[in-house]
Structures are given as C-alpha cells and as structure tokens.
Amino acid sequence: MFIDSHCHINFPELEKNLEHVLSNMQENKITNALCISVELDSFPSVLAVAENNRHIYASVGVHPDYENIQEPTISELVELSQNPNVVAIGETGLDYFRLDGDLTWQRDRFRTHIRAAVETSLPLVIHTRQAQKDTIAIMKDEGANNVGGVMHCFTESYEMAKQALDLGFYISFSGIVTFKNAEELRQTAKKIPLDRILIETDSPYLAPVPNRGKLNEPANVVYVAKKIAELHELPIEKVGEQTSKNFFELFKKCQCN
Numbered sequence: 001m002f003i004d005s006h007c008h009i010n011f012p013e014l015e016k017n018l019e020h021v022l023s024n025m026q027e028n029k030i031t032n033a034l035c036i037s038v039e040l041d042s043f044p045s046v047l048a049v050a051e052n053n054r055h056i057y058a059s060v061g062v063h064p065d066y067e068n069i070q071e072p073t074i075s076e077l078v079e080l081s082q083n084p085n086v087v088a089i090g091e092t093g094l095d096y097f098r099l100d101g102d103l104t105w106q107r108d109r110f111r112t113h114i115r116a117a118v119e120t121s122l123p124l125v126i127h128t129r130q131a132q133k134d135t136i137a138i139m140k141d142e143g144a145n146n147v148g149g150v151m152h153c154f155t156e157s158y159e160m161a162k163q164a165l166d167l168g169f170y171i172s173f174s175g176i177v178t179f180k181n182a183e184e185l186r187q188t189a190k191k192i193p194l195d196r197i198l199i200e201t202d203s204p205y206l207a208p209v210p211n212r213g214k215l216n217e218p219a220n221v222v223y224v225a226k227k228i229a230e231l232h233e234l235p236i237e238k239v240g241e242q243t244s245k246n247f248f249e250l251f252k253k254c255q256c257n
C-alpha cells in the first residue's frame, strides 16, 4: 500500500477524469490521498472530493504563490478546519523562487496559518522554496513544533531538512527525486530516516520518470516509492508500509472519519 500525501486532484485537468484517476489509484495500491487546498475560493472543490470519497482527505489553506487574493484570517481557517474531512492546515509557507519584491504579505500569511494550526492542533503542510532561513525562523517563532507537519515536495538542502526534522516535521519527496538532475536531492533523501519520510505526487504537476512531462496523478506515487526504496536499499513494500504508517501518525484526524 502507498499513500499520496499531497495532490491537487480537484484541479480541472484531474477532476474532469476523477473516476479514472481514482481507479488508477486502486489498481496501483494507492490506498489514500490528501487533496491540498491552495486558496479559499476553490476550497469547496477540495472538500467535495474528500466528502465524496472516504479514502481521500482534505487540507485548508492558501498557497504562498497566490498574490492579490483575499487573505485568510486565523478564525476563517479555524472554522473551515472543523469539517471532519479536513486533517491539516496548508499548503502554506514561503516561496522566494517564484515571487520577489516585498514579500511581507507572504510571511504574514504563513504566520496566520501556523497560528490556526496551533489553535486547532492540526499539522501543517509547508511549501518552501529558496527561503530556508526565513521559513525555519518563522516556524520557530510561531511554535510550529507544537503541531508538527510536513515539508512538502522537498527540494532544499540537507541542512534545512535536518532543522525541520529537529522541529518534529516530516520530509516529503515528490517525483523530482526521480529527475536526472536531482542527484543532490537523492543524497538528501538517502540521509533522512525512513520513519520521517512521506511520499507525494503534487499532481497534476511534476510527473516522475518515466512519465515526466505528462499529466501527473496519484497513481504515480509508486515511482517515488520505488526511488526511495532504491536509495534506502529496501524493498518497495517496506517503503510503502512505513510511509503509510508515518502518514497516519502525522495526520491523526484521518482515523476519526
């Protein structure tokens, strides 16, 4: 069994063929997936997928790359997270790769999410790109270690992974770990203990090798598992089993619904 800890199957390109996407999951022994919210306007579509499918869970949050949209408030996030299908807060974080200029709003938005997570005791789904220092500093400042969470689609240095691990976070690898030019990331993945690793697709983007460039979907998470198995010199079943266990240990609310 495998779990896709981060996907966007409510996005139109996947949602229009959702039945097919779900049956491909089943065929490839992907037992569960976490459908991640990126803005409040489309949050109902995330929730709908989770409400209509017992094995799909939802998060609530506003992505750091979405500029000039209505900022969520702490109480809004807290209220939306009361739905039994919502098991995490995010995705949230900092992205200095995609955006530049004065990103005070991005840091403020990140703090809002951490405060909502602390208030609800729900884990965080953190997106971080080229903002290592500020991400870790804000996590510490806001007490993110009290709720934990996952550094999703991790592509940063081992040093950053280590700091996140020390704060009680898991590290999630996407299809990028299979890309030819990702040798440094593979070296990092090798050093992360298996009991702190999650696997994800971040679909519809970032399809792993051998499907690189195609539309991605949760079924492809097996290729991520395969690469992690290779790096840790373990059978793929063991990686599937342990990362699934990690998933339920982190997203505890899954077991309540």
Ligand SMILES: [Zn+2]
Pocket: 091, 127, 152, 153
């Ligand atoms: Zn992301």
Ligand SMILES: [Zn+2]
Pocket: 006, 007, 008, 036, 091, 202
């Ligand atoms: Zn995402």
